Amino acid sequence: MAFEYPTDQVQKYFVAGDVAMSHVVAMLSAMFPNGEDFFVRSVRSWRDDITDAHLRDQVRGFIGQEAMHGREHRELNDRLAAMGYPTKGVEKLVDRSLRFRERIQGRRANLAVTAALEHYTATLAETLLSNEEARAMFDVPEVRSLFLWHALEESEHKAVAFDVYRNTGGGERLRRLMMNVTTALFLLALVGTTTVSILxxxxxxxxxxxxxxxxxxxxxxxxxxxxxxxxxxxYNRPGFHPDDHDAAELVERWRSELFGTDGSLTSRLKTA
Ligand SMILES: [Fe+2]
Ligand SMILES: [Fe+2]
Structure with a gap:
């Protein structure tokens, strides 16, 4: 996939002309690339411990998808930086904080953090895909395409990190603890960076x-x-699994809408 943003067509408040939402979305986009690199490192560090062949395949797909999201969001972030958003600084900040956490916590905790954040991305993704009002906010076509594509793949692979965690013996207590820690830090980071961005x-x-x-x-x-x-x-319910929120139909509908025979993004697929 590759997206191209016309230099002169993207207006500063690129999310429905709304100041606050544009800053929030810019900050989310700024958090994605290095966040996704962290997801990839976390899941990859368990690759050799996965016994299930099907899950191993899914991990390969997961790593490929996240790497591609990072690449495309970095490009949007460059464009947003040129428009005055502090996306590049936030990219660096996210990278530094995640690498610091990796130094002080073990790979089991990293994986639990990844599974928790994947629940956030899947929830936001499925909100975007299922809610017309949410989609209407993304009115710049290229930005809309990027987020729809990303949302589709987040919903598709939402259970992969979680399944790796469970398949390798990850327990419920650490899973919930890391969700609570992640919620606090994620919200703090989003509110903090958005505030700075607006200021x-x-x-x-x-x-x-x-x-x-x-x-x-x-x-x-x-x-x-x-x-x-x-x-x-x-997510904190004992026995929770990401597929409890069944999105198979939603994924199928958007797969064909974006990448079917007449899909709006089909022509963008690079044939390697
Ligand atoms: Fe992603
Ligand atoms: Fe993801």
């Missing part, structure tokens, strides 16, 4: 009323609903 934005500073309205509007975002919160929290 550094001269246009946002010049229009405080517009900014205040936009920030207040975040509470009505289709990504911040009781249903999303319930889905996230469900």
């Amino acid at each position: 550094k934005d001269p246009t946002a500073r010049r229009h405080p009323v517009r900014l205040a309205r936009s920030l207040a509007g975040l509470r009505r975002s289709p990504f911040v609903t009781g249903d999303v919160a319930r889905r996230i929290r469900d």
